[in-house]
Amino acid sequence: MSLAALRPMSRADLPAFHGVMMSAGMDSRSSWSRTTVQDLEHSLFAEGAGGFVALGGGGEADLGEIVGCVGFRPDGAATLTLNKLATLPEVRGQGYGQKLVQAVEETAQRGGFRRVLLAVSQYNLEVIPFYKRLDYVESDEVYRFAHPNSPKPVVLMKEIE
Ligand SMILES: CC(C)(COP(=O)(O)OP(=O)(O)OC[C@H]1O[C@@H](n2cnc3c(N)ncnc32)[C@H](O)[C@@H]1OP(=O)(O)O)[C@@H](O)C(=O)NCCC(=O)NCCS
Known part of the structure; x- marks a missing residue:
């Protein structure tokens, strides 16, 4: 059973959000690993942007601990x-990623957006099947927030009904 409990992130969550990102085991060549808390604040609190955090619930010690994160813009x-x-x-394989x-x-549906777009780093292509299971498809669209000095990412997209 998935224990995934999510809530919108607040500014107070920025250090924990950053901590989860840095513990995710991303390839050190990816710009991800050089993301600072200030970069996060700039992105997650831009106009119309935000994020969610997933809270662990596996036992007393980790109850409420932030174990997952995602942003949108x-x-x-x-x-x-x-x-x-x-x-x-x-905590992988328990449904947190999918819930995020x-x-x-x-959020896209409520906001009247027609699609969700994301970019996968050339150093992290092994995550593509995760998104394909969630009905994302490769797209020629431009991911506007890609890091300018990184190799061109793979862009994935899902139409929102
Ligand atoms: C990608 C990530 C967020 C998935 O998180 P998670 O909490 O394991 O996701 P879930 O438990 O919701 O997985 C949902 C399903 O996808 C599957 N899945 C997870 N990662 C997968 C992968 N790399 N390839 C194929 N399937 C995958 C799970 O087995 C699960 O299948 P099930 O429903 O049959 O059990 C996690 O692996 C991660 O943090 N990776 C490093 C950071 C990263 O790559 N982020 C994406 C940047 S574009």
Whole structure:
């Protein structure tokens, strides 16, 4: 059973959000690993942007601990971009990742966006099947918030009904 409990993130969550990202085991060549708390604040608190955190519930000690994170940011009126999705390695396979993606999709739906767009780093292509299981498809669209010095990412997209 999934114990995934999510809530919208607040500024007070920034250090824990950053901590989850840095513990995710991302390839050190990816710009992800150089993300600072200030970068996060800039992205997650841009106009119309935000994020969710997933709370662990496995036992008394970790009750309420932040174990997953995701961000979103609009690119125009039709596209909501999804970014900074991560779960701690010790909670993987319990549905947290999927719930975090769904929270962004619901945000898109409520906001009248037509699609969710995300970018997968060339150093992290092994995550693509995770998104394909959630009905994301490869797209030629431009992911506007890609890091300028990184190799061109693979862009994935899902239409929102
Ligand atoms: C990608 C990530 C967030 C998935 O988190 P998670 O908490 O394990 O996700 P879930 O438990 O919701 O997994 C949902 C399903 O996808 C599957 N899945 C997870 N990672 C997968 C992968 N890399 N390839 C294929 N399937 C995968 C799970 O087994 C699960 O299947 P099930 O429903 O049959 O059990 C996590 O692996 C992670 O933080 N990776 C490092 C950071 C990263 O790559 N972020 C994405 C940046 S674009």
